[in-house]
Structures are given as C-alpha cells and as structure tokens.
Amino acid sequence: MAESLPLFPLQTVLLPGAHLPLHIFEPRYRQLTADLIKGTVPERRFGVIGLTPSAEVEIERVEQLQPVGCASLLREAKSLPDGRFDVVTTGERRFRLLDLDTSAAPYLVGSVEWLEDEDISAAPADKVALLCESARAAHRRYCAVAWQPGEWKEPETDVPPDELAYVLAADCLLTFEDRQKLLEDNRPLHRLRTIGQLLSREAGIMSTLHAVPAPPPKYRTPFSQN
Template sequence: MSEPEPESEATTTILPLFPLQTVLLPGAKLPLHIFEPRYRQLTADLVGGTVPGREFGVVALRSSLTREVRGLDQLHEVGCSTVLREAKRLPDGRFDVVTEGRRRFRLRDLDCVSAPYLIASVEWVDDDPVTPSGGMAESLATVARAAHRRYCETAWRSDDWHTPEASTTVAELAYALAADCLLPLEDRQRLLEERHPLRRLRIACRLLTREAGFLNKLGAVPLPPGELTDLSRPASLN
C-alpha cells in the first residue's frame, strides 16, 4: 500500500464515517473485524483507492443502544480520523484490518444516503498553541508518566505495556499514556476533545491516578489487553 496523501490546507473535508462504541485517540492502533456489508464495502473502497488517502472517520456513539444512525445527535461531535495500514480479506468476504488514529475532527453534517456507509462533512480540530511555561510542561510530563507507570504496574504484566518514547511531544503524550489504559468512553472522549495540550495532560494524569486507586481498593486487575473482548467491534447498525 502507498502512504497517505499529505494533509490538505483546507479546514473541512468529506470523510466516510465508522461509528463505534469506543473512542479512538490520535496515534493509537485500532484493529477491526469487518463483517457488516456496508463496512465491507467501505474497506473495499479504502483498499481499492476510491477513498483518498485510505482515511476514514471514527466517532463514538452516544448510546450503546443505537442500531441505526440517522442524525448527528446520535454521535459525539468530535471524532478521530484513522488510516488503513493493514487489510486481510477472509474467504467469506469479511476483513481483518488494522488502522492508526491520525487527526481530530468536528462533525458538521451527515449524509446517510449517498453511499452504503455514512459520509460526514468534517472540520479538522487543531490544538491551541502552548506558550512558554517556565518548565511547567516538563514537570507535568514527569508527573503524568509516573501516574501512568503506577497504573500499568498495578493493572498489567510487565510485557503488556510500554513507556512512551522520551521524544513524545507534550501534545502527543496524553494520548500515548491513555493507550495502555482502560478508561471509560466518557473519559477518553474528554481527552479527545481537549484542545490545550497541558490541560489534556493534567486530565490524563488525574484519570490514571484515579483508576490506579480504584484497582488498589478493589484488589483486582483487568484482563491483559490481548485477552480483552474486542472493544472495537462495532454495534450492529443494520
């Protein structure tokens, strides 16, 4: 597969849309098992080049009871685009794919009729600029990494998690820390929507500290990531 096209200077674009019962964060890998006919068609269009850059949008459903999306009110306003990295077609027409979260968007309009799958008009969401903070960013990053380590040492075996690279930017760090952690959908959505990198990092630090405290009090840990039920499996939208 060729690499995606460079990002356009335009602030809005049209994206195929994949509603899920989870929140995708920029930089995170998202494996999907594609079984519904409409998303088989989307995958075929991604693989075949019909969809530019092999990029589509992932957005969280507001209710787990939703079976058919008819309007914007059923979806969270901010989602994350993702780029198809791997695709394996199975003998019965299903696909196993791996995608990677790329950039945030805000939903502006929804087209439910032009294609078998949803199509959205979106506006890209950028971070607010970070002003010089006299070392605050570095100190906050250190505290957040420590909170991440405490959570992961409580929740996972040593080979089930990793420390983000030292080169990870402040803007990327909250997303990288959250990638190893089982946070509720609402908390992940809050991280996705926060546009100020330092506030986002503070939020991640508080969430990881809270979750580590819960695990300690309960005296229980979640299943390792590889043994968890596939949280990325879409709701039945038939």
C-alpha cells in the same frame, strides 16, 4: 472549511496515534473497506466516531453520534474468503462532525471540520516538563498495579508534550467517557493534567479494591467487531 469524510461509528473512542484492529463483516463497511483499498476513498482515510446513548441501529442524525471523532488511516487489510476483512488502522487527526449524509454511499459520510490544538510553544518549559513528568508518574503507578512486568513499557522520552496524553492512555483501560473527554480537549497541557488525574484515580481504585483489569491477552481481543 468543511470536508467530506466516510464515517465508521463504533462503541469505542479512537485517539490520535492509537492502533485499532477491526473485523469488518457488515455489508456497508465491507464496501467502505473495499473503497479504501481501491482508492475510491482518497488517502485510505475514514473517520471513527463514537455512538451516543441515544443511538439506534440505524444512524440518521448527527445527534446520535459524538461531536468529535478521529480520522483513521487504513494501514493493513486482509480479505477473507467470505468477503469479510481484518484491518488495522491508526488514529490521526481530530475532527468535529457538522452534518451527516446518509444517501451519498452505502455507509455514512460526514461533513467535518478539522480541529487544531492550542499552541503551547510559548508555555514555560519548566511547567511543560513538570506536567509531562507528573503524567508519566501516574502512568507508571497505574501500570504497576494493572499489569504484570513485561506487559507494558514506558513511553519513549522524546514523545512531544502535545501527543503524550494519547500515548499514556493507549495501554490503559479507561472508560468511553474518559477517552472521549481526552479526544475533545484541544489543550495539550490540560490533557496532561487530565490523564494524570484519570490514571491516579484508576490506580487508587484498583489498589483499594485489590482488583485489576483483565490482563491484556484476555481483554484485548485481536480485532474489534464492527
């Protein structure tokens, strides 16, 4: 069943479980933030969805947005004297965008359907364990090349297999397209293969070029601009 969800289009991809700080300055998204805080928008949830290459300043058509986005929970909000906000959000459920309403509110409102993952409960335990360890190993190789000791840490050992790919991607500098691919994939085991391949590829490129991404303090600004 379709549901209505306020949308926040961005040039980034939010994955389930990931934290996203935002600096809110545009009037329409100031209003969205105020509505989230006041409870006008229920449960303090809105949808983060990526822009397509054809997107213009004014979003008017579904085709200007990615087909799949991620619902985000507003966790912290700091009101600034000039009406702007600094907020911190966390990715939750994936959704598919069905339709777009540009008149219901100052901000975009989407008609969305929630996406569920493929059930992996019947998958052989040894196969699942092997995929998890292979993905974790690729993450270790990537981080050993990309970051200095102390700038990253191993994910907890009890992260569920259906969440692990998202956790491994959280501190890695993947492209918009790679993150969108992970977000759209509803097959947890396939996601593990994909993240393993992506991180192995990136680690190989960095090793060959003897170049690494900008370190986290420089690359990861405290807040993304809206």
